[in-house]
Amino acid sequence: MSLKNIALIFFSACMFSVFGCRKENNDPGNTTADDKIKDSAWSYAKELYLWNKNLPSGFNAGTYADPDAIMKALRPYSIEPGFDDPVDRWSFAIKKNEWNDLSSGISGDFGLGIFFMSENDLRVSYVEPASPAAAAGIERSWRIVSVNNNTTVNTDDATVSRITDAVFNSSAASFTFEKPDGTDVDIALTAKTYQDEPIILDSIYTNGGNKTGYLVYNSFLGDIGSIKSRFGNIFSKFSAAGVTDMVIDLRYNGGGYVELQNELANYLVPAAGNNSIMLEEKFNDNYKALLDTTINYQKKGGLDLSRIFFIITKNTASASELLINSLKPYMDVKLIGRASHGKPVGYFNIGVGDWYIFPVSFRSVNKNGEGNYFNGLQPDAIVDDGLDKPWGDVNENCLASALHYINDGGFSRISPRVQQDIKLEKGNAALDVKRFKGAVEERRSVW
Structure with missing residues (x-):
């Protein structure tokens, strides 16, 4: 068992002791099961929320409809230096059976x-x-x-x-x-x-005499073991073919398990990055000594890339952005498309009754301490999503732009619009509302 898991078990025991004892001593006779769940959800949030120092002392969890409403009520208190508005758009809660389906794909x-x-x-x-x-x-x-x-x-x-x-x-x-x-x-x-099938397509293109690998990856959720096995097969194929450039298409990937981000990053990082810092997870002052974590690269596969291309959009979020940010200190990272979603924070599932709550609990930074991209990662080339072309079509706007750079040293298909039309962006945001956006550390074994 890892030291961090031991720490988490200790943390869980402490939390149970604090909340369990308080409940036993102070519950009035008419407190319902729903009231206890709401109160516990708030108690965990007070301890773990990344911006917990901003939470009001007079918060009344009982006035909210359910744990999801309580988690969303935390969001206005996520005041971050350098940003005018609250940054948290993600704290939520979900019934356990629903999360089990969602997280399993x-x-x-x-x-x-x-x-x-x-x-x-x-x-x-x-x-x-x-x-x-x-x-x-x-x-x-x-x-x-x-x-x-x-x-x-x-x-x-x-x-x-x-x-x-x-x-x-x-x-x-x-x-x-x-x-x-x-x-x-x-x-x-x-x-x-x-x-669900998160890996939509993998292809190899012969580009000016060189080989370019292309991977369309739609989600970091699903069966972790199965996806890791797929990664192994795909990157073995890329290595055997002599791939010298990679295009990773994350345009609709809203994130998921940090563990799968770590796995993919280990295949993409250059050999020189092996054993160096991939990322750091930082919790609030209450728990930084107990839960702060540093994850190092453990290089996998035979690719040794000096640069990499990512296709991103407003729908590229959380674990997807974490992957990009983690690789930036080690290689030339090129971004094509539109600014990403902007979620440099994560959470883990905490069981409360028949719910899991997800208060934002940690921020992630790379080897250089870079993070806080709440406004999104900005593209090197603003290129419209080629929705009129199938996956892998070399004439699709974003893929074509990457292949053009690999061949000629410059991007193509640059959009004449500095930013998308407001109505178009708003409409597409509404159409993407059902997709999960998050970086999740799996903790079911200790919660």
């Missing part, structure tokens, strides 16, 4: 990701391979021209809300798609339970 919907390419052009951004959408033959780049026989498709708030409900909150819906050849197809979908 089990979904129950159509398996469609959708984003606007322009204010009136809604595209399929990705399709889960085991989902109803995949079984129906739907592919990335198809245009959605009607939803439930309604042909109004635009970024207006009411329209986005209607489409979001139909795609993400319905058990059945009908669509008309325009395929790349210009023909239309009507497809009715019924939601079902399926296993």
